Amino acid sequence: MxxxxxxxxxxxxxxxxxxxxxxxxxxxxxxxxxxxxxxxxxxxxxxxxxxxxxxxxxxxxxxxxxxxxxxxxxxxxxxxxxxxxxxxxxxxxxxxLMVLAGEPGPAADTPDAEVRVLAADDPALALALAATHVAFGASGSQQEIADRLTADGAVEVVAAGIRSGRRIVAAAVTADGQALCGGSCMPLEGVAEIGGVGTVPAARRRGLAYAVTRALAVAAGEGGVHTLFLSAEDEAVARMYARLGFVPLATALIAEAGEGE
Incomplete structure (x- = not known):
């Protein structure tokens, strides 16, 4: 196949x-x-x-x-x-649409934060999930979004996925517990898609998205994933993923209703 x-x-x-x-x-x-x-x-x-x-x-x-x-x-x-x-x-x-060819690229230095794969009980999990929401334009502060995700059960759903091995979450976390960037993948029968990698606006251009994506790629490979892929937002983002070893494979199409439709 x-x-x-x-x-x-x-x-x-x-x-x-x-x-x-x-x-x-x-x-x-x-x-x-x-x-x-x-x-x-x-x-x-x-x-x-x-x-x-x-x-x-x-x-x-x-x-x-x-x-x-x-x-x-x-x-x-x-x-x-x-x-x-x-x-x-x-x-x-x-x-x-890009697929990882071989081993992921070299690790990046991230002095502002520790990049790690999160356990289900990691105290940074809710903020890591909220970081993605903030990165993609959700309304509210990161803490407000984290509280909302906790209250509506979304954090527990992700935690359950981590415990079962169906989900991997990685984040860049500061010494005081703030999540600056987060992302995840969901392995299934040796295949996984990296998605939702997002950095809060104040921490962009520090290489955190690269480092989080690499952490996910390493963890996925260690877990037996043989086909790791992602969809880049645009060609500029695709160049960052290319540095990690992802190569173009196809074109992902997303259709949505425009404003007022």
């Missing part, structure tokens, strides 16, 4: 641990059943071509559920879906 086949299977399998599946012919919607980031819709793997009407049906269901109207897929695997998604009025963005 090729890397792309492994990744395609992973995309379809990994949400099932925390979501139910709703089928819409050539499309499949994952509906999260516990706290955490909402999932997306993607190709069902049935071989059929999705139409604009198919996409419209899924979007209507997402609105009914109160979740983002979001679709994710690999361009090279399902090339015809883009036309249907754009025909439905969604905006599609392209992201380099």
């Amino acid at each position: 090729t890397s792309l086949e492994n990744i395609e299977r992973y995309y379809d399998d990994v949400p099932r641990a925390a979501a139910r599946v709703e089928e819409f012919g050539p499309l499949r919607l994952f509906v999260r059943e516990n706290p955490g980031f909402p999932y997306y819709a993607r190709p069902a793997g049935s071989g059929g071509e999705a139409s604009v009407a198919d996409v419209d049906k899924v979007r209507a269901r997402q609105r009914e559920l109160g979740v983002p109207e979001a679709f994710e897929w690999v361009a090279e695997v399902t090339p015809g879906l883009r036309a249907a998604v754009e025909g439905s009025g969604l905006t599609v963005s392209e992201h380099p």
